[in-house]
Amino acid sequence: MRGWLSALLPRLWLSRALAWPLWPLSLLYAAVTGLRRGLYRSGLRRSTRLPVPVLVVGNVVAGGSGKTPVAMALVQRLQAQGWRVGVLSRGYGRSTRDCREVLPDSMAQEVGDEPALIRRHCGVPVFVASRRAEAGQALLARHPETDLLLCDDGLQHLALARDLEVCVFDDRGVGNGWLLPAGPLREPWPRAADLVLHSGEQPAFAGFRACRTLAAHAQRADGARLALADLVETPVLALAGIARPERFFAMLRAAGLRRLQELPLADHQDFEGWQPPADAPAVWLCTEKDAVKLWARHPGAWAVPLRVELDAGAWQALDAGLAALRSPRVP
Template sequence: MGLEATLLRTWRSRGALAWLLWPLSLLYGLLGGLRNLLYRLNWLHTGRVPVPVIVVGNVVAGGSGKTPVVMALVRHWQARGIAVGVISRGYGRSSTDCREVLPDSLPAEVGDEPALVRRSCQVPVFVARQRLEAAQALLARYPQTQLIVCDDGLQHRALHRDLEICIFDDRGVGNGFLLPAGPLREAWPRPVDLVLHSGAQPAFAGFRARRALADYAVQADGTRRPLATLRNTPLRAVAAIAQPESFFSMLRAAGLELEATEALPDHYDFDSWSRTEHLRQTVICTEKDAVKLWHHQPDALAVPLRVELEPGFLAALDQRVDPWLSSPPARTSALT
């Protein structure tokens, strides 16, 4: 955590350490540019699938709220009766094969975010190291799928994409340097179809995605508990996400008093986590953490994060996507 915290501070401005790392960022950019050239020359192959692929990604290292946006997009298309599937690399998973994420899949084997999408949205989700393989497997198993959403993968050129959505949070582009001197995975600006800001203070032009906690918490069995009933409950908030303090702040803004907070590394597996003190406190966490934490702490409460996409963004999105849907959309049924 010390090195990570140091880099995050360094990436905010062009200080001494950033300039010291700047020559390495030039090498990083050169290698990335060479790779992109090989794709343009068709020396490296980009594969296609017979349905539109929408990539939701970012150019800044670290979490920027991609998965909640993916879930919001899936729900938008579900409401329109469009059959949607989701693919992902499954960051941090122990398996290396291509597989479907099932209701009983262990997050350690498929990744915490794919497990969350499958549990929350009830759509087909496949993970693979090569996203093209995941897309092909999804269509083979669910041929009625009309759209595929790729969670992350803006820099994954091996899969052809029909539309790119780039997500930014309040960090913007940081100090504007490429890794490791700055937070950028690739130079910005670069062509994308839509820019979406998930933070409260957008650094430049783009659409807005407003984030807010649900007014209820979810138990492991799916039972909902209104947050208002927790206002006099001793709470211990746990978060293993990119920006845990934002979750803690939203809980407090909802009127909850947190006796303790525990920030853990993003994608933390909770296998070594133990609650040896403050046993009287109720553990409260994010949905992403809950899919792992419930195996160790079944009485933990998870508060869903809801993303509201502004109407202008949805209109611009549908204007691009609808022409690709050549046949009337079929109503998506819940998976079992």
Template sequence: MSLQQAWLTRGWRARVLWPLSLLYGALAALRRLSYRRGWQSTERIGVPVIVVGNVVAGGAGKTPVVMAVVRHLQSRGLHVGVVSRGYGRTGTGCCEVRADSDPAAVGDEPALIRQATGAPLFVAARRVEAARTLRAAHPTTDVIVSDDGLQHLALGRDIEICVFDDRGTGNGFLLPAGPLREHWPRTCDLVLHTGSQPAFAGFTSQRALADHALRSDGTQVPLSQLSNRPLVALAAIARPEAFFDMLRARGLTLADTIALPDHHDLTQWTRPVSATDAVLVCTEKDAVKLWRRVPDALAVPLVFTPEPAFFSALDAKLSSTHGHQAA
């Protein structure tokens, strides 16, 4: 049983680790107290900041939410910037993610967000530094979206979006006995479920694979053309099986599957012999790295659609934030 599976129930593993979760919770509470008391400072950036994050470790679909929020705000005519830690990147310092940036240096998720939205995006170990640098480089920015960072209290925020998948809060324990980074429920502005079976109240969304795959040059291949071809599916995401199941649900036959750890470095990955004569398909997140190594791989995009009421609520809160700042 993996740790992810152990986090779903209060079995023996979770109970053995429970004392450590008490220590984790105490340290987290002390850190929050230090910001409330002013022992550590929170910096306001001067424009509304929307944090898209979660309280559950292991990935809950934040990146598709970030892209959906950015595209929605762009459709309203707003100049949107994005900041991220750039988890797993090899680069150091604060830097801007550009269309030709090496995903290994800036992080696979920031590279995907930049590619999908075109929004100015900066990565730094401290998101507040990334936000400060972004504003200096792009002074016309109207709003900043933070990819993750609910627990990065140094960055002042105006709207918090907490994302959950079908795991909900798992066994309800804090790390490492459970998946929670902090206690739930906690105060936040919007709760969005990315799965098909929400565990509690909040806005919902739909997730489905696109009707096409993408080549590295941006051209599309209808999935219907792949239905009778041997396919090998690769995924280096939090839950690879979810991607494989979605491919099968679209009527595709997978001759083999390759599940790798989340954020796996694909720059040294070599196509196995079993996949030599097969079409290699992967997620968009993996493709930004894999195309440099395997340019003939096909990426199958995920179409993520929050319910309209979510965007209405987001717009209302953002308008209120603008009014408050103007006052």
């Protein structure tokens, strides 16, 4: 039932004509979320302010929009500028519920696939917890040298105070413009944000571009590399357990791969007990997000890194916001 709904709702969210029966439920959702925001604005509920600046990268649209690759690109930029970055996440889909550090050998099932990917890709401290403030406090206690925290997802997590907000959209924009469940919006749009990024090819409104391209190579669990150019005529199983698998497949085709067997999987696919198709070719290509789980059982799979580059104007806007955060403050 859940899988059926997850496939149907995104189609409904493209049009109001099909989604209108759910509109009364959107009014209820608006009332509940509006009351929650009002409690924080009035001070009846308080956000936790951490002793270092907090940058939140997230979205207002349900489903993936490319925020985690953007978050990793931002971490690398911040590191290059001398910031000592830590990353916070709730660890979506993990089997545990405690606050814990993501280590290089942490199982993705225990910490979440995206936090595991960020830790492996960026090499920065990463903590997961349902309460992001708890994750931040634990991270700062373990890594006191950290001077900036990036929260991967969490625009709607008002319990954590933030200094900068980056909102990421893909080609869906805001869909039909309605709130959940009649539309894709988690909160009304437009809303204030320090930086609006579009990870798709056709931005629906003003903002900066976050261009996504595949690396020219794939990498195996043992560190071996394979040029995509060497796979042009090779039968390949292309699998992707991300929000929009077709984008990964399209980028592989754009890289010249001609003999793809495309296998779209559920977002955050759990590969426990998963079996490949009986007619699967010997060479498998997957996303880095899938690899952190798939490699535990199929280390021969090849992960294709994703590169994200922001418009020059986006970097300038971000740098201007970060410059104001350089001075130390009292917790």
